[in-house]
Every structure is written in C-alpha cells, then in structure tokens.
Amino acid sequence: xxxxxxxxxxxxxxxxxxxxxxxxxxxxxxxxxxxxxxxxxxxxxxxxxxxxxxxxxxxxxxxxxxxxxxxxxxxxxxxxxxxxxxxxxxxxxxxxxxxxxxxxxxxxxxxxxxxxxxxxxxxxxxxxxxxxxxxxxxxxxxxxxxxxxxxxxxxxxxxxxxxxxxxxxxxxxxxxxxxxxxxxxxxxxxxxxxxxxxxxxxxxxxxxxxxxxxxxxxxxxxxxxxxxxxxxxxxxxxxxxxxxxxxxxxxxxxxxxxxxxxxxxxxxxxxxxxxxxxxxxxxxxxxxxxxxxxxxxxxxxxxxxxxxxxxxxxxxxxxxxxxxxxxxxxxxxxxxxxxxxxxxxxxxxxxxxxxxxxxxxxxxxxxxxxxxxxxxxxxxxxxxxxxxxxxxxxxxxxxxxxxxxxxxxxxxx
RNA sequence: CGGGGUGUGGUGUAAUGGUUAACAUAUCCGCUUUGGGAGCGGACGAUUCCCGGUUCGAGUCCGGGCACCCCGACCA
Numbered sequence: 001x002x003x004x005x006x007x008x009x010x011x012x013x014x015x016x017x018x019x020x021x022x023x024x025x026x027x028x029x030x031x032x033x034x035x036x037x038x039x040x041x042x043x044x045x046x047x048x049x050x051x052x053x054x055x056x057x058x059x060x061x062x063x064x065x066x067x068x069x070x071x072x073x074x075x076x077x078x079x080x081x082x083x084x085x086x087x088x089x090x091x092x093x094x095x096x097x098x099x100x101x102x103x104x105x106x107x108x109x110x111x112x113x114x115x116x117x118x119x120x121x122x123x124x125x126x127x128x129x130x131x132x133x134x135x136x137x138x139x140x141x142x143x144x145x146x147x148x149x150x151x152x153x154x155x156x157x158x159x160x161x162x163x164x165x166x167x168x169x170x171x172x173x174x175x176x177x178x179x180x181x182x183x184x185x186x187x188x189x190x191x192x193x194x195x196x197x198x199x200x201x202x203x204x205x206x207x208x209x210x211x212x213x214x215x216x217x218x219x220x221x222x223x224x225x226x227x228x229x230x231x232x233x234x235x236x237x238x239x240x241x242x243x244x245x246x247x248x249x250x251x252x253x254x255x256x257x258x259x260x261x262x263x264x265x266x267x268x269x270x271x272x273x274x275x276x277x278x279x280x281x282x283x284x285x286x287x288x289x290x291x292x293x294x295x296x297x298x299x300x301x302x303x304x305x306x307x308x309x310x311x312x313x314x315x316x317x318x319x320x321x322x323x324x325x326x327x328x329x330x331x332x333x334x335x336x337x338x339x340x341x342x343x344x345x346x347x348x349x350x351x352x353x354x355x356x357x358x359x360x361x362x363x364x365x366x367x368x369x370x371x372x373x374x375x376x377x378x379x380x381x382x383x384x385x386x387x388x389x390x391x392x393x394x395x396x397x398x399x400x401x402x403x404x405x406x407x408x409x410x411x412x413x
Numbered sequence: 414c415g416g417g418g419u420g421u422g423g424u425g426u427a428a429u430g431g432u433u434a435a436c437a438u439a440u441c442c443g444c445u446u447u448g449g450g451a452g453c454g455g456a457c458g459a460u461u462c463c464c465g466g467u468u469c470g471a472g473u474c475c476g477g478g479c480a481c482c483c484c485g486a487c488c489a
Contacts, residue, residue: 012438012450013425017482037481091487109489143414143487157489200488209489218488259489293489328447363449370449381448391448 001320003356007044010368020216022302023148025311029371038145038153045372046298048319050156053294054135056187056316057158060180066131066160071113073137075105079112083270089201092141106139109202111267111289114161119273122285125165128275129173133160135294147216149299150255160290165275170286174262177290181210181258184292188301189314195221195230197259202289203266210258216303217255224249255300263287311373312395320354322346322413323374327362327381339380342390342405349409370395376413
C-alpha cells in the first residue's frame, strides 16, 4: 500500500476530547474515529489491526476444536424472558421495537441464543462435548462509555460456548481455554494475568478474568508475587494476605480483556437443554462460556506498548509488516525507482509494505512512521544508495543497520 | 442517573459587549526543498452547538436545551 493512497491522515495535535493514551494515539494516527459517545468507526488502518487480532483468535479457537458460527444480532425477547434476564442483565440490553410494536433486543451476549440452538439439537451424550464460537459486534447499554475503545457501547467480541456431559470434562476444557487465552495475548505482544473473578449477571459458579496490568485500567486486582494467586478486588474484598501462601498481596490497576465462566447448568436447567447419558437418563448439559473483547484488546495493546512518539505494534497485529520510506525521491529519480523496485519485490514475497511515497519532508515521514507504529522501518536515501544499502530500524529500538538492497529478502527482521 | 468540566473553519487555539471573527496547522495551486513535523507566494475553508432573551449592538451577558469528556456504579 502506498501511503499517498491510504485513507488515513495523521494529526499533529491531540484532539481535546481524547484522554487516555490509546485513544489519543489511535485517533492521531487515524486508526479510528469516534462517531458518537461509545461508538467508533474503524478506518482502514484500525480495521487491519482488528482483522489481525481476529485471525489470531480464530486460529486459537479452531485449535481448541471449536466451530465458528454466526448468530443474529437481533434477539427474541421471549428467550430473554425464559432466563429472566430481559430486565435484570447489567449493563442493560439495547431494546427496540419492530413495526408491529414487538420488542427485540440487540445482542449483548449469546447464552440464550446458543442454548436455544443446542437444546433442539443435542440429544445424546454422543453429541458432547461441543464447542461453538463466533466473532461479532455486541451492544451494551452502559451507563457511560469511557477511555476511547476501552469501554464502548458497541464492540467486537469473540464468544465461545462449550457443552459437556460432566463437570470434569468442563474443567478440563476450561483449563485448555485458559492456555489458549494466554497464547492469544502473547501473540498480541502482551502478558496477561489470570485472576479469580465474580461472574456478575452472566452467572455460574466460577469465573476467571484475563487482566493486563495498566494504569489506564478500571479494574483493581490483588496478586501474590510468591505463589501467583490473583483475584479481582470485587470478588475478594480488601484482604491483605494471600489466602494460599499468606504472603503480602500487591494491588494493581488493570484492563480486563477476557473473561471465562463455568456456567454449570444455569442456562441448561432453566431452558431445558438436556441430553440422555449412557444409561438413558436425562441430564442438564454442563456449560461454559468464554469471551474476549477484540476492540478493547486493540486499545489495550496501545495502552501497554507505546512510547512518547507513538504506538509500537507487535509483529503479528501490526497493520503492515514494514514501513518503507524514501528520502529525496520527490521527482522521478534513482531513489524513487529503487524504492519502487524494493516495494514491488517485498510485496511479491507476501510482505505487507506501507510505502511512504509522499512528497513530504524526511522529518514528517519519520514522525508519522513512529506514530503509526509499524515494527520495522526501512529507509532509502542518497546516503544509503551510495553503499547500495537500505537502512533498517526496529520501532522499539534506537539502533539502525545498513543492509545491502539485494540481501534484503534474506534479511531476518 | 448523581457530581465536575468543555463547546469558535478538518484539528489545536485567540478574540474589554463594538468594523468584514484572528492565528497556527491541515488541505489545494505554483516555485523551492528532502536524514527528525522545511521555506516563500497564493487559494479554499466558520450560520462561533441549538432555541429564546437582554442590548443601538452578543462568540462574549442571561434562560432553556443538546452534544462531548472526566469521576462514581457496571463491563469484554
């Protein structure tokens, strides 16, 4: 992609309504734009990142043996009445009426939907276990949106649901999901902490949250450095000693990016999702559900990986692999020709290159590159061409190195 | 929903109640430039959030709305 063609324009000044760092950088670098309170537009750069995160999550879900589906956003009121969550779920549902004045909800989560599907289809122990997931926009009628993408009223979420014929099988899978979540966050360049949490209005007997330690976070957790115990302060209250090893606990602010729930038979019991076991005895299906907020995750990455100049994307979720800059290539000349050639060659190898072909000063190109945060920067100028080289620099390092142009495809970034 | 704050070109700011609302930046054209937001010249761009009031006169004062941000409860 040539930067001159990209639908994006960086901003020099920080828009005044942006308070948290991720919101500022994502707005200044033109990844996102606010539509109105709690609702955001993903511009081409932001959408690319979102798609990369989605790809990682999808791969990890498929690895767990889960199957991808797509459930409706418009949801039947009657299903919500069955579980008594029509009025009680918090944050509340967005509700609307059709032309016959029938009430409908915009999906904020899909336990009702998925349980409805499963109760009509799963009849036998032989149909279990079953793992289904989707990646879809969710709508939540929050009291207040805040922190840019950190808390919005419409957001992209991955929700996975699992169905089992024994508690033991559920716990086994639950632990697999935990590992899978750690891998997902790691691939996004983050180190997550898993803590005990309270299940809220999703319910169930046990839940764990995946937290990223960050000042911008709204949650507070207590963690034990010695044994690794961790819990949301909401769940355990103001304890000072670790309940497992009696050491002192540390309090940290963090961003919740994932939450997994052992639902037990909460939904299957109410909604009548049952199966026949090996003895022909009817039993409620044991369920789990597992969520990750992708758009929040994107903001969290920026919150954690940035410096004074801008964003620092990790390799797997960066909108492009390489930021290619020409200096002094304003007219048709050797520099421009060499850069074009390199751009095409890298592209042919499947490397996603953002090529800054604009007729702008070197300084401006560097500033934009730093702000956008693509992890590898390659510069071509008269200086480098004298040695038949290009200059390679990593976004998170100061040092630059010269690499022969004809060696660049063998170069390990 | 309670509390606090802010609304002026795309963005950031300025303007004792007094001409045609100013500056920077962004954008467009021309020339000149190219290693850390370059220079010169020209141009485009604003019913000063909305409605009402006070006044000879309102961006500015008053009343009422609306929007957005922050704090609280909640959440991926």
